[in-house]
Amino acid sequence: MTQGQSAPVGPAPELPGWRHVYSGKVREVYEAEAAAEGDDLADDAGTLLVVATDRVSAFDHILRPAIPGKGAMLTRLSRWWFAQLDAPNHLREPAGWDAGLDPDTAARAMRVAKLEMFPVECVVRGYLTGSGFAEYRDHGTVCGLALPAGLGDGDRLPQPLYTPAFKAQQGDHDENITFERTIGLIGEDAAVALRDASLQIFARASGIAESRGVILADTKFEFGVDPATGEITLGDEVLTSDSSRYWDAALYGDASAPLGVRLSSFDKQLVRDWLRDNWDGSGEPPELPAEVVERTVERYEELFDRLGVA
Template identity: 70%
Template sequence: MSGAAPELPGWRHVYTGKVREVFASETDPDVLLVAASDRVSAFDHVLRPAIPGKGAMLTRLSRWWFERIDVPNHLREPAGWDDDLDPELAARSMRVAALDMFPIECVVRGYLTGSGLKEYVANGTVCGIPLPAGLADGDRLPEPIYTPAWKAPQGQHDENISFERTVELVGADDAAALRELSLRVFRDASAIADERGVVLADTKFEFGRDRATGDITIADEVLTSDSSRYWDAELYRDQALPTARRLASFDKQIVRDWLSVNWDGTGDPPELPAEVVERTVARYRELFDRLGVDRA
Protein backbone atom coordinates (compact mmCIF):
# COMPACT_ATOMS: atom_id res chain seq x y z
CA MET A 1 0.00 0.00 0.00
CA SER A 2 1.25 3.46 -0.74
CA GLY A 3 -0.36 6.86 -0.59
CA ALA A 4 -3.82 7.26 0.96
CA ALA A 5 -5.49 4.28 2.60
CA PRO A 6 -8.21 2.68 0.46
CA GLU A 7 -11.88 3.30 1.15
CA LEU A 8 -13.48 0.04 2.25
CA PRO A 9 -17.26 -0.41 2.47
CA GLY A 10 -18.19 -1.13 6.06
CA TRP A 11 -14.81 -0.04 7.45
CA ARG A 12 -13.51 3.32 8.70
CA HIS A 13 -9.79 4.07 8.47
CA VAL A 14 -8.41 4.93 11.93
CA TYR A 15 -4.63 4.53 11.84
CA THR A 16 -1.62 4.52 9.53
CA GLY A 17 1.63 3.05 10.84
CA LYS A 18 4.96 2.59 9.15
CA VAL A 19 3.82 -0.75 7.79
CA ARG A 20 0.15 -1.27 8.74
CA GLU A 21 -3.22 0.32 8.16
CA VAL A 22 -6.02 -0.20 10.71
CA PHE A 23 -9.74 0.09 10.01
CA ALA A 24 -12.62 0.01 12.49
CA SER A 25 -15.85 -1.82 11.71
CA GLU A 26 -18.79 0.50 11.14
CA THR A 27 -21.18 -2.10 12.58
CA ASP A 28 -19.22 -3.72 15.43
CA PRO A 29 -17.14 -1.52 17.77
CA ASP A 30 -15.15 -4.53 18.96
CA VAL A 31 -13.79 -5.50 15.53
CA LEU A 32 -10.85 -4.11 13.54
CA LEU A 33 -9.29 -4.86 10.15
CA VAL A 34 -5.49 -4.79 10.20
CA ALA A 35 -3.85 -4.63 6.76
CA ALA A 36 -0.10 -5.17 6.40
CA SER A 37 1.44 -3.21 3.54
CA ASP A 38 4.54 -3.97 1.47
CA ARG A 39 6.24 -0.90 2.93
CA VAL A 40 9.64 -1.40 4.52
CA SER A 41 11.09 0.80 7.25
CA ALA A 42 14.61 1.18 8.62
CA PHE A 43 16.18 3.70 10.98
CA ASP A 44 12.71 5.21 11.63
CA HIS A 45 12.07 5.95 7.94
CA VAL A 46 9.73 4.35 5.44
CA LEU A 47 11.77 3.53 2.36
CA ARG A 48 11.05 3.33 -1.34
CA PRO A 49 10.31 1.21 -3.20
CA ALA A 50 8.26 -1.28 -1.22
CA ILE A 51 9.10 -4.98 -0.92
CA PRO A 52 6.64 -6.81 -3.25
CA GLY A 53 4.54 -9.43 -1.49
CA LYS A 54 5.92 -8.66 1.97
CA GLY A 55 2.55 -7.80 3.54
CA ALA A 56 0.91 -11.01 2.37
CA MET A 57 3.87 -13.14 3.48
CA LEU A 58 3.97 -11.65 6.96
CA THR A 59 0.21 -11.99 7.35
CA ARG A 60 0.31 -15.63 6.28
CA LEU A 61 3.24 -16.26 8.62
CA SER A 62 1.33 -14.77 11.57
CA ARG A 63 -1.67 -16.97 10.79
CA TRP A 64 0.59 -20.02 10.58
CA TRP A 65 2.00 -19.32 14.03
CA PHE A 66 -1.40 -18.47 15.53
CA GLU A 67 -2.46 -22.01 14.61
CA ARG A 68 0.52 -23.48 16.49
CA ILE A 69 0.87 -21.52 19.73
CA ASP A 70 -1.37 -22.37 22.67
CA VAL A 71 -2.38 -18.83 23.63
CA PRO A 72 -5.62 -16.99 22.85
CA ASN A 73 -5.15 -14.75 19.79
CA HIS A 74 -7.02 -11.80 18.37
CA LEU A 75 -8.28 -13.34 15.10
CA ARG A 76 -12.05 -13.08 14.72
CA GLU A 77 -12.81 -14.38 11.23
CA PRO A 78 -16.16 -16.05 10.59
CA ALA A 79 -16.71 -17.76 7.25
CA GLY A 80 -16.92 -15.23 4.41
CA TRP A 81 -15.49 -12.36 6.43
CA ASP A 82 -13.34 -11.26 3.47
CA ASP A 83 -15.85 -11.81 0.65
CA ASP A 84 -16.20 -8.07 0.05
CA LEU A 85 -12.47 -7.35 0.09
CA ASP A 86 -10.23 -7.21 -2.93
CA PRO A 87 -8.33 -10.55 -2.96
CA GLU A 88 -4.95 -8.79 -2.84
CA LEU A 89 -6.03 -6.79 0.21
CA ALA A 90 -7.59 -9.84 1.86
CA ALA A 91 -4.30 -11.74 1.53
CA ARG A 92 -2.55 -9.21 3.74
CA SER A 93 -5.37 -8.46 6.17
CA MET A 94 -6.65 -9.90 9.42
CA ARG A 95 -10.07 -9.34 10.98
CA VAL A 96 -9.33 -9.05 14.69
CA ALA A 97 -10.81 -8.21 18.07
CA ALA A 98 -10.31 -4.68 19.35
CA LEU A 99 -8.42 -5.45 22.55
CA ASP A 100 -7.52 -3.26 25.48
CA MET A 101 -3.80 -3.31 24.74
CA PHE A 102 -1.08 -3.41 27.37
CA PRO A 103 1.45 -0.57 26.95
CA ILE A 104 4.30 -3.09 26.93
CA GLU A 105 6.32 -4.70 24.17
CA CYS A 106 7.16 -8.18 25.44
CA VAL A 107 10.66 -8.97 24.17
CA VAL A 108 12.28 -12.39 24.67
CA ARG A 109 15.93 -13.04 23.85
CA GLY A 110 17.39 -16.51 23.58
CA TYR A 111 20.77 -15.49 22.17
CA LEU A 112 23.20 -12.63 22.68
CA THR A 113 23.33 -10.30 19.67
CA GLY A 114 22.28 -6.89 18.36
CA SER A 115 21.68 -4.12 20.88
CA GLY A 116 21.92 -6.65 23.71
CA LEU A 117 25.49 -7.47 22.72
CA LYS A 118 26.50 -3.78 22.88
CA GLU A 119 25.18 -3.45 26.42
CA TYR A 120 26.75 -6.75 27.45
CA VAL A 121 30.18 -5.68 26.21
CA ALA A 122 29.90 -2.44 28.15
CA ASN A 123 28.26 -3.67 31.36
CA GLY A 124 27.94 -7.45 31.39
CA THR A 125 24.15 -7.10 31.28
CA VAL A 126 21.27 -7.09 28.78
CA CYS A 127 18.50 -4.65 29.69
CA GLY A 128 19.97 -4.62 33.17
CA ILE A 129 19.92 -8.41 33.58
CA PRO A 130 23.36 -9.78 34.56
CA LEU A 131 24.74 -12.49 32.27
CA PRO A 132 27.73 -14.85 32.61
CA ALA A 133 31.12 -13.50 31.59
CA GLY A 134 32.83 -14.54 28.38
CA LEU A 135 29.85 -14.60 26.00
CA ALA A 136 30.31 -13.66 22.33
CA ASP A 137 28.07 -12.46 19.53
CA GLY A 138 25.50 -15.15 18.75
CA ASP A 139 26.03 -17.24 21.88
CA ARG A 140 22.99 -18.98 23.26
CA LEU A 141 21.96 -17.68 26.68
CA PRO A 142 21.71 -20.11 29.61
CA GLU A 143 17.95 -19.45 29.58
CA PRO A 144 15.80 -17.11 27.48
CA ILE A 145 15.42 -13.74 29.15
CA TYR A 146 12.40 -11.43 29.22
CA THR A 147 13.32 -7.82 28.48
CA PRO A 148 10.15 -5.72 28.21
CA ALA A 149 9.90 -2.27 26.68
CA TRP A 150 7.43 0.56 27.13
CA LYS A 151 5.49 1.21 23.93
CA ALA A 152 6.08 4.87 23.21
CA PRO A 153 3.58 7.02 21.33
CA GLN A 154 3.86 7.05 17.55
CA GLY A 155 6.98 8.87 16.41
CA GLN A 156 8.91 8.19 19.61
CA HIS A 157 11.32 5.36 20.46
CA ASP A 158 10.24 2.47 22.66
CA GLU A 159 12.08 2.43 25.98
CA ASN A 160 13.54 -0.67 27.64
CA ILE A 161 12.13 -1.03 31.14
CA SER A 162 12.60 -3.34 34.10
CA PHE A 163 10.12 -5.98 35.14
CA GLU A 164 9.46 -3.90 38.24
CA ARG A 165 8.40 -1.01 36.01
CA THR A 166 5.92 -3.29 34.19
CA VAL A 167 4.40 -4.08 37.57
CA GLU A 168 3.90 -0.35 38.11
CA LEU A 169 2.32 -0.01 34.67
CA VAL A 170 -0.07 -2.98 34.62
CA GLY A 171 -0.10 -4.52 38.09
CA ALA A 172 1.73 -7.50 39.55
CA ASP A 173 -0.60 -10.23 38.29
CA ASP A 174 -0.72 -9.05 34.68
CA ALA A 175 3.01 -8.30 34.62
CA ALA A 176 3.76 -11.84 35.76
CA ALA A 177 1.28 -13.31 33.28
CA LEU A 178 2.79 -11.37 30.37
CA ARG A 179 6.27 -12.57 31.29
CA GLU A 180 5.15 -16.20 31.65
CA LEU A 181 3.19 -16.19 28.39
CA SER A 182 6.03 -14.54 26.46
CA LEU A 183 8.63 -17.03 27.66
CA ARG A 184 6.32 -19.99 27.06
CA VAL A 185 5.46 -18.97 23.51
CA PHE A 186 9.14 -18.31 22.77
CA ARG A 187 10.15 -21.77 23.97
CA ASP A 188 7.35 -23.49 22.06
CA ALA A 189 8.07 -21.55 18.88
CA SER A 190 11.81 -22.19 19.21
CA ALA A 191 11.17 -25.94 19.29
CA ILE A 192 8.99 -25.75 16.18
CA ALA A 193 11.58 -23.64 14.34
CA ASP A 194 14.39 -25.97 15.39
CA GLU A 195 12.57 -28.94 13.83
CA ARG A 196 12.73 -27.04 10.54
CA GLY A 197 16.40 -26.11 10.74
CA VAL A 198 15.84 -22.54 11.89
CA VAL A 199 17.04 -20.77 15.04
CA LEU A 200 14.67 -18.30 16.70
CA ALA A 201 17.12 -15.88 18.30
CA ASP A 202 14.73 -13.29 19.71
CA THR A 203 11.26 -11.89 19.18
CA LYS A 204 8.70 -9.43 20.51
CA PHE A 205 5.04 -9.91 21.35
CA GLU A 206 2.15 -7.60 22.04
CA PHE A 207 -0.80 -8.54 24.22
CA GLY A 208 -4.18 -7.08 25.09
CA ARG A 209 -7.18 -8.00 27.18
CA ASP A 210 -10.21 -9.44 25.40
CA ARG A 211 -13.14 -7.18 26.26
CA ALA A 212 -15.62 -10.07 26.22
CA THR A 213 -13.70 -12.76 28.10
CA GLY A 214 -11.11 -10.82 30.06
CA ASP A 215 -8.41 -13.17 28.74
CA ILE A 216 -4.91 -11.92 28.02
CA THR A 217 -4.69 -12.30 24.25
CA ILE A 218 -1.78 -12.18 21.83
CA ALA A 219 -2.21 -9.52 19.15
CA ASP A 220 -0.60 -7.78 16.20
CA GLU A 221 1.85 -9.82 14.10
CA VAL A 222 3.50 -12.78 15.76
CA LEU A 223 6.86 -14.46 15.10
CA THR A 224 7.27 -12.83 11.68
CA SER A 225 10.47 -11.73 9.98
CA ASP A 226 9.72 -8.16 11.06
CA SER A 227 9.14 -8.97 14.73
CA SER A 228 11.72 -11.74 15.17
CA ARG A 229 15.32 -12.62 14.42
CA TYR A 230 15.78 -16.00 12.72
CA TRP A 231 19.03 -17.73 11.69
CA ASP A 232 19.83 -20.75 9.56
CA ALA A 233 20.60 -23.51 12.10
CA GLU A 234 23.19 -25.27 9.93
CA LEU A 235 25.12 -22.09 9.26
CA TYR A 236 24.82 -21.05 12.90
CA ARG A 237 26.54 -24.26 14.03
CA ASP A 238 29.45 -23.85 11.61
CA GLN A 239 32.04 -22.09 13.76
CA ALA A 240 34.45 -21.88 10.80
CA LEU A 241 32.21 -19.30 9.11
CA PRO A 242 32.53 -15.55 9.70
CA THR A 243 30.10 -14.32 12.36
CA ALA A 244 28.19 -12.18 9.87
CA ARG A 245 27.50 -15.25 7.73
CA ARG A 246 26.54 -17.47 10.68
CA LEU A 247 24.13 -14.86 12.01
CA ALA A 248 22.60 -13.68 8.73
CA SER A 249 18.92 -13.16 9.55
CA PHE A 250 15.82 -13.84 7.47
CA ASP A 251 14.60 -10.25 7.41
CA LYS A 252 15.34 -6.75 6.14
CA GLN A 253 18.95 -6.75 7.35
CA ILE A 254 19.99 -6.46 3.71
CA VAL A 255 18.13 -3.15 3.57
CA ARG A 256 19.67 -1.87 6.82
CA ASP A 257 23.17 -2.86 5.72
CA TRP A 258 22.83 -1.11 2.36
CA LEU A 259 21.34 2.00 3.94
CA SER A 260 24.05 2.26 6.60
CA VAL A 261 26.69 2.39 3.86
CA ASN A 262 24.83 4.62 1.41
CA TRP A 263 23.10 7.16 3.67
CA ASP A 264 24.49 9.44 6.37
CA GLY A 265 21.17 9.77 8.16
CA THR A 266 20.43 13.32 7.05
CA GLY A 267 17.52 14.32 4.82
CA ASP A 268 15.43 11.70 3.08
CA PRO A 269 16.95 8.23 2.60
CA PRO A 270 17.86 7.22 -0.95
CA GLU A 271 15.73 4.88 -3.02
CA LEU A 272 16.62 1.23 -2.66
CA PRO A 273 18.27 -0.34 -5.72
CA ALA A 274 16.33 -3.11 -7.48
CA GLU A 275 19.01 -5.63 -6.50
CA VAL A 276 18.53 -4.87 -2.79
CA VAL A 277 14.76 -5.20 -3.14
CA GLU A 278 15.07 -8.53 -4.96
CA ARG A 279 17.48 -9.96 -2.40
CA THR A 280 15.21 -8.84 0.44
CA VAL A 281 12.16 -10.49 -1.15
CA ALA A 282 14.16 -13.69 -1.53
CA ARG A 283 15.25 -13.59 2.12
CA TYR A 284 11.68 -13.16 3.41
CA ARG A 285 10.55 -15.92 1.08
CA GLU A 286 13.30 -18.29 2.22
CA LEU A 287 12.09 -18.24 5.83
CA PHE A 288 8.52 -18.70 4.60
CA ASP A 289 9.62 -21.81 2.69
CA ARG A 290 11.95 -23.15 5.39
CA LEU A 291 9.16 -23.19 7.96
CA GLY A 292 6.88 -24.88 5.44
CA VAL A 293 4.18 -22.22 5.61
CA ASP A 294 2.86 -22.89 2.10
CA ARG A 295 2.62 -26.59 2.91
CA ALA A 296 0.59 -26.07 6.07
Protein backbone atom coordinates (compact mmCIF):
# COMPACT_ATOMS: atom_id res chain seq x y z
CA MET A 1 0.00 0.00 0.00
CA THR A 2 1.38 3.40 -0.97
CA GLN A 3 2.39 5.68 1.87
CA GLY A 4 -0.19 8.35 2.62
CA GLN A 5 -3.28 6.23 2.06
CA SER A 6 -5.31 5.23 5.07
CA ALA A 7 -5.44 1.51 5.74
CA PRO A 8 -8.71 -0.42 5.47
CA VAL A 9 -10.66 -0.54 8.70
CA GLY A 10 -10.15 -3.98 10.25
CA PRO A 11 -9.38 -7.34 8.62
CA ALA A 12 -11.59 -8.74 5.89
CA PRO A 13 -14.21 -11.15 7.28
CA GLU A 14 -13.78 -14.83 6.63
CA LEU A 15 -16.45 -16.34 4.38
CA PRO A 16 -17.05 -20.10 4.21
CA GLY A 17 -15.88 -21.53 0.88
CA TRP A 18 -14.19 -18.29 -0.21
CA ARG A 19 -10.58 -17.15 0.18
CA HIS A 20 -9.85 -13.45 0.56
CA VAL A 21 -7.48 -12.20 -2.16
CA TYR A 22 -7.68 -8.40 -2.22
CA SER A 23 -8.76 -5.34 -0.22
CA GLY A 24 -9.71 -2.21 -2.12
CA LYS A 25 -10.67 1.15 -0.71
CA VAL A 26 -14.27 0.12 -0.32
CA ARG A 27 -14.47 -3.52 -1.47
CA GLU A 28 -13.18 -6.93 -0.48
CA VAL A 29 -12.57 -9.56 -3.16
CA TYR A 30 -12.65 -13.34 -2.66
CA GLU A 31 -12.12 -16.35 -4.87
CA ALA A 32 -13.57 -19.82 -4.42
CA GLU A 33 -11.47 -22.24 -2.42
CA ALA A 34 -10.40 -25.43 -4.18
CA ALA A 35 -13.32 -27.84 -4.34
CA ALA A 36 -13.43 -31.58 -4.67
CA GLU A 37 -15.09 -33.01 -7.77
CA GLY A 38 -18.83 -33.03 -7.24
CA ASP A 39 -18.66 -30.33 -4.58
CA ASP A 40 -21.09 -27.45 -5.04
CA LEU A 41 -18.15 -25.02 -5.03
CA ALA A 42 -16.92 -26.53 -8.29
CA ASP A 43 -19.48 -24.29 -9.99
CA ASP A 44 -17.58 -21.25 -8.65
CA ALA A 45 -14.38 -21.96 -10.57
CA GLY A 46 -13.44 -18.87 -12.57
CA THR A 47 -15.59 -16.58 -10.45
CA LEU A 48 -14.94 -13.99 -7.78
CA LEU A 49 -17.03 -12.71 -4.91
CA VAL A 50 -16.93 -8.92 -4.68
CA VAL A 51 -18.23 -7.57 -1.37
CA ALA A 52 -18.90 -3.84 -1.06
CA THR A 53 -18.22 -2.51 2.42
CA ASP A 54 -19.69 0.56 4.08
CA ARG A 55 -16.29 2.28 3.94
CA VAL A 56 -16.10 5.67 2.27
CA SER A 57 -13.02 7.10 0.61
CA ALA A 58 -12.07 10.57 -0.54
CA PHE A 59 -8.80 12.09 -1.72
CA ASP A 60 -7.14 8.65 -1.59
CA HIS A 61 -7.95 8.14 2.09
CA ILE A 62 -10.38 5.77 3.74
CA LEU A 63 -12.46 7.79 6.17
CA ARG A 64 -14.14 7.13 9.48
CA PRO A 65 -16.85 6.44 10.33
CA ALA A 66 -18.33 4.26 7.60
CA ILE A 67 -21.59 5.18 5.84
CA PRO A 68 -24.27 2.79 7.19
CA GLY A 69 -25.86 0.67 4.46
CA LYS A 70 -23.64 2.10 1.71
CA GLY A 71 -22.29 -1.27 0.55
CA ALA A 72 -25.73 -2.79 0.10
CA MET A 73 -27.01 0.32 -1.70
CA LEU A 74 -24.12 0.38 -4.18
CA THR A 75 -24.50 -3.33 -4.87
CA ARG A 76 -28.24 -2.97 -5.53
CA LEU A 77 -27.60 0.00 -7.79
CA SER A 78 -24.99 -1.87 -9.84
CA ARG A 79 -27.28 -4.88 -10.23
CA TRP A 80 -30.17 -2.62 -11.28
CA TRP A 81 -28.06 -0.85 -13.89
CA PHE A 82 -26.60 -4.09 -15.25
CA ALA A 83 -30.20 -5.19 -15.88
CA GLN A 84 -31.00 -1.96 -17.78
CA LEU A 85 -28.00 -2.00 -20.11
CA ASP A 86 -27.68 -3.89 -23.35
CA ALA A 87 -24.04 -4.83 -22.75
CA PRO A 88 -22.29 -8.01 -21.61
CA ASN A 89 -21.46 -7.77 -17.90
CA HIS A 90 -19.56 -9.83 -15.36
CA LEU A 91 -22.46 -10.90 -13.12
CA ARG A 92 -22.62 -14.69 -12.79
CA GLU A 93 -25.47 -15.32 -10.37
CA PRO A 94 -27.73 -18.29 -11.09
CA ALA A 95 -31.29 -17.98 -9.81
CA GLY A 96 -31.41 -18.54 -6.07
CA TRP A 97 -27.63 -18.30 -5.65
CA ASP A 98 -26.54 -16.75 -2.35
CA ALA A 99 -23.11 -18.36 -1.73
CA GLY A 100 -24.31 -19.52 1.67
CA LEU A 101 -23.69 -16.01 2.98
CA ASP A 102 -25.43 -14.37 5.90
CA PRO A 103 -28.14 -11.90 4.76
CA ASP A 104 -26.06 -8.77 5.45
CA THR A 105 -23.07 -10.00 3.45
CA ALA A 106 -25.26 -11.38 0.66
CA ALA A 107 -26.85 -7.93 0.25
CA ARG A 108 -23.39 -6.45 -0.36
CA ALA A 109 -21.92 -9.23 -2.54
CA MET A 110 -21.84 -9.93 -6.27
CA ARG A 111 -20.67 -13.22 -7.79
CA VAL A 112 -18.81 -12.22 -10.94
CA ALA A 113 -16.67 -13.66 -13.71
CA LYS A 114 -12.92 -13.37 -13.21
CA LEU A 115 -12.12 -11.03 -16.09
CA GLU A 116 -8.76 -10.11 -17.60
CA MET A 117 -9.14 -6.43 -16.81
CA PHE A 118 -7.87 -3.62 -19.02
CA PRO A 119 -5.62 -1.10 -17.20
CA VAL A 120 -7.89 1.72 -18.32
CA GLU A 121 -10.70 3.60 -16.60
CA CYS A 122 -13.20 4.62 -19.26
CA VAL A 123 -14.45 8.04 -18.16
CA VAL A 124 -17.33 9.69 -20.01
CA ARG A 125 -18.29 13.31 -19.32
CA GLY A 126 -21.61 14.70 -20.47
CA TYR A 127 -21.28 17.98 -18.56
CA LEU A 128 -18.41 20.33 -17.75
CA THR A 129 -17.66 20.36 -14.03
CA GLY A 130 -15.18 19.28 -11.36
CA SER A 131 -11.59 18.75 -12.47
CA GLY A 132 -12.68 19.01 -16.10
CA PHE A 133 -13.99 22.55 -15.57
CA ALA A 134 -10.82 23.52 -13.70
CA GLU A 135 -8.70 22.46 -16.69
CA TYR A 136 -11.06 24.14 -19.15
CA ARG A 137 -10.95 27.40 -17.20
CA ASP A 138 -7.14 27.43 -17.35
CA HIS A 139 -6.49 25.94 -20.80
CA GLY A 140 -9.76 25.66 -22.75
CA THR A 141 -9.45 21.87 -22.78
CA VAL A 142 -10.62 18.79 -20.88
CA CYS A 143 -7.99 16.05 -20.73
CA GLY A 144 -6.30 17.81 -23.63
CA LEU A 145 -9.42 17.90 -25.82
CA ALA A 146 -10.26 21.41 -27.04
CA LEU A 147 -13.74 22.74 -26.27
CA PRO A 148 -15.64 25.82 -27.49
CA ALA A 149 -15.01 29.06 -25.62
CA GLY A 150 -17.54 30.51 -23.18
CA LEU A 151 -18.66 27.39 -21.32
CA GLY A 152 -19.43 27.63 -17.61
CA ASP A 153 -19.35 25.26 -14.66
CA GLY A 154 -22.12 22.69 -15.08
CA ASP A 155 -22.78 23.38 -18.76
CA ARG A 156 -23.79 20.48 -20.95
CA LEU A 157 -21.04 19.58 -23.39
CA PRO A 158 -21.75 19.71 -27.13
CA GLN A 159 -21.34 15.93 -27.07
CA PRO A 160 -20.16 13.49 -24.41
CA LEU A 161 -16.39 13.29 -24.08
CA TYR A 162 -14.48 10.03 -23.68
CA THR A 163 -11.49 10.79 -21.46
CA PRO A 164 -9.68 7.58 -20.47
CA ALA A 165 -7.37 7.26 -17.48
CA PHE A 166 -4.57 4.85 -16.68
CA LYS A 167 -5.47 2.82 -13.59
CA ALA A 168 -2.86 3.52 -10.94
CA GLN A 169 -1.70 1.16 -8.24
CA GLN A 170 -3.77 1.36 -5.07
CA GLY A 171 -3.00 4.59 -3.22
CA ASP A 172 -1.79 6.49 -6.31
CA HIS A 173 -3.81 8.87 -8.45
CA ASP A 174 -5.17 7.63 -11.77
CA GLU A 175 -3.52 9.40 -14.69
CA ASN A 176 -5.58 10.99 -17.46
CA ILE A 177 -4.27 9.77 -20.79
CA THR A 178 -4.95 10.40 -24.47
CA PHE A 179 -6.78 7.98 -26.71
CA GLU A 180 -3.51 7.49 -28.57
CA ARG A 181 -1.84 6.43 -25.31
CA THR A 182 -4.67 3.95 -24.78
CA ILE A 183 -3.90 2.42 -28.16
CA GLY A 184 -0.29 2.07 -27.08
CA LEU A 185 -1.35 0.30 -23.88
CA ILE A 186 -3.95 -2.16 -25.16
CA GLY A 187 -3.92 -2.02 -28.97
CA GLU A 188 -6.12 -0.15 -31.44
CA ASP A 189 -8.96 -2.68 -31.69
CA ALA A 190 -9.44 -2.90 -27.92
CA ALA A 191 -9.08 0.89 -27.47
CA VAL A 192 -11.75 1.58 -30.08
CA ALA A 193 -14.04 -1.08 -28.59
CA LEU A 194 -13.76 0.40 -25.08
CA ARG A 195 -14.40 3.93 -26.33
CA ASP A 196 -17.41 2.96 -28.41
CA ALA A 197 -18.91 0.77 -25.67
CA SER A 198 -18.43 3.50 -23.06
CA LEU A 199 -20.16 6.14 -25.16
CA GLN A 200 -23.01 3.79 -26.06
CA ILE A 201 -23.61 2.75 -22.45
CA PHE A 202 -23.43 6.37 -21.29
CA ALA A 203 -26.04 7.40 -23.87
CA ARG A 204 -28.35 4.58 -22.80
CA ALA A 205 -27.91 5.32 -19.09
CA SER A 206 -28.32 9.07 -19.59
CA GLY A 207 -31.64 8.55 -21.33
CA ILE A 208 -32.92 6.30 -18.54
CA ALA A 209 -31.82 8.77 -15.86
CA GLU A 210 -33.30 11.78 -17.64
CA SER A 211 -36.66 10.01 -18.01
CA ARG A 212 -36.69 9.85 -14.19
CA GLY A 213 -35.73 13.47 -13.59
CA VAL A 214 -32.03 12.79 -12.97
CA ILE A 215 -29.00 14.02 -14.92
CA LEU A 216 -26.01 11.70 -15.32
CA ALA A 217 -23.23 14.28 -15.50
CA ASP A 218 -20.29 11.89 -15.75
CA THR A 219 -19.22 8.37 -14.86
CA LYS A 220 -16.47 5.80 -15.31
CA PHE A 221 -16.61 2.24 -16.61
CA GLU A 222 -14.16 -0.64 -16.36
CA PHE A 223 -13.95 -3.51 -18.82
CA GLY A 224 -12.16 -6.81 -19.13
CA VAL A 225 -12.09 -9.86 -21.37
CA ASP A 226 -14.06 -12.87 -20.19
CA PRO A 227 -11.72 -15.87 -20.71
CA ALA A 228 -14.73 -18.15 -21.15
CA THR A 229 -16.12 -16.20 -24.10
CA GLY A 230 -13.30 -13.96 -25.33
CA GLU A 231 -15.80 -11.10 -25.15
CA ILE A 232 -15.10 -7.58 -23.87
CA THR A 233 -17.26 -7.40 -20.75
CA LEU A 234 -18.42 -4.62 -18.44
CA GLY A 235 -17.03 -5.23 -14.96
CA ASP A 236 -16.54 -3.65 -11.56
CA GLU A 237 -19.37 -1.49 -10.25
CA VAL A 238 -21.45 0.43 -12.75
CA LEU A 239 -23.18 3.82 -12.57
CA THR A 240 -23.13 3.91 -8.77
CA SER A 241 -23.03 7.00 -6.59
CA ASP A 242 -19.32 6.30 -6.03
CA SER A 243 -18.41 6.09 -9.71
CA SER A 244 -20.81 8.69 -11.14
CA ARG A 245 -22.06 12.22 -10.67
CA TYR A 246 -25.86 12.62 -10.65
CA TRP A 247 -27.83 15.86 -10.45
CA ASP A 248 -31.49 16.71 -9.85
CA ALA A 249 -32.81 17.75 -13.29
CA ALA A 250 -35.42 20.13 -11.85
CA LEU A 251 -32.86 21.95 -9.67
CA TYR A 252 -30.37 22.03 -12.53
CA GLY A 253 -32.94 23.75 -14.73
CA ASP A 254 -33.76 26.42 -12.10
CA ALA A 255 -31.75 29.40 -13.28
CA SER A 256 -32.65 31.34 -10.12
CA ALA A 257 -30.99 28.79 -7.82
CA PRO A 258 -27.35 29.26 -6.74
CA LEU A 259 -24.87 27.19 -8.73
CA GLY A 260 -23.99 25.08 -5.68
CA VAL A 261 -27.65 24.12 -5.31
CA ARG A 262 -28.18 23.44 -9.02
CA LEU A 263 -25.18 21.09 -9.09
CA SER A 264 -25.89 19.38 -5.77
CA SER A 265 -25.16 15.71 -6.45
CA PHE A 266 -26.57 12.38 -5.24
CA ASP A 267 -23.25 11.00 -4.02
CA LYS A 268 -20.43 11.56 -1.52
CA GLN A 269 -19.77 15.13 -2.65
CA LEU A 270 -20.96 16.24 0.79
CA VAL A 271 -18.04 14.30 2.24
CA ARG A 272 -15.53 15.85 -0.15
CA ASP A 273 -16.84 19.37 0.50
CA TRP A 274 -16.68 18.92 4.28
CA LEU A 275 -13.11 17.61 4.06
CA ARG A 276 -11.99 20.54 1.89
CA ASP A 277 -13.35 22.92 4.51
CA ASN A 278 -12.00 21.08 7.55
CA TRP A 279 -8.73 19.39 6.52
CA ASP A 280 -5.53 20.70 4.98
CA GLY A 281 -4.63 17.36 3.42
CA SER A 282 -1.77 16.53 5.77
CA GLY A 283 -1.76 13.54 8.12
CA GLU A 284 -4.87 11.51 8.73
CA PRO A 285 -8.21 13.15 7.83
CA PRO A 286 -10.57 14.05 10.67
CA GLU A 287 -13.54 11.89 11.59
CA LEU A 288 -16.71 12.75 9.71
CA PRO A 289 -19.41 14.36 11.86
CA ALA A 290 -22.70 12.51 12.28
CA GLU A 291 -24.58 15.16 10.31
CA VAL A 292 -22.42 14.64 7.20
CA VAL A 293 -22.83 10.86 7.45
CA GLU A 294 -26.62 11.15 7.81
CA ARG A 295 -26.99 13.61 4.93
CA THR A 296 -24.83 11.40 2.70
CA VAL A 297 -27.07 8.41 3.39
CA GLU A 298 -30.10 10.56 2.56
CA ARG A 299 -28.61 11.57 -0.79
CA TYR A 300 -27.85 7.95 -1.71
CA GLU A 301 -31.37 6.93 -0.76
CA GLU A 302 -32.93 9.79 -2.71
CA LEU A 303 -31.17 8.68 -5.89
CA PHE A 304 -32.69 5.19 -5.42
CA ASP A 305 -36.14 6.75 -5.14
CA ARG A 306 -35.64 8.98 -8.17
CA LEU A 307 -34.40 6.15 -10.39
CA GLY A 308 -37.00 3.69 -9.10
CA VAL A 309 -34.41 1.07 -8.15
CA ALA A 310 -36.17 -2.12 -7.13
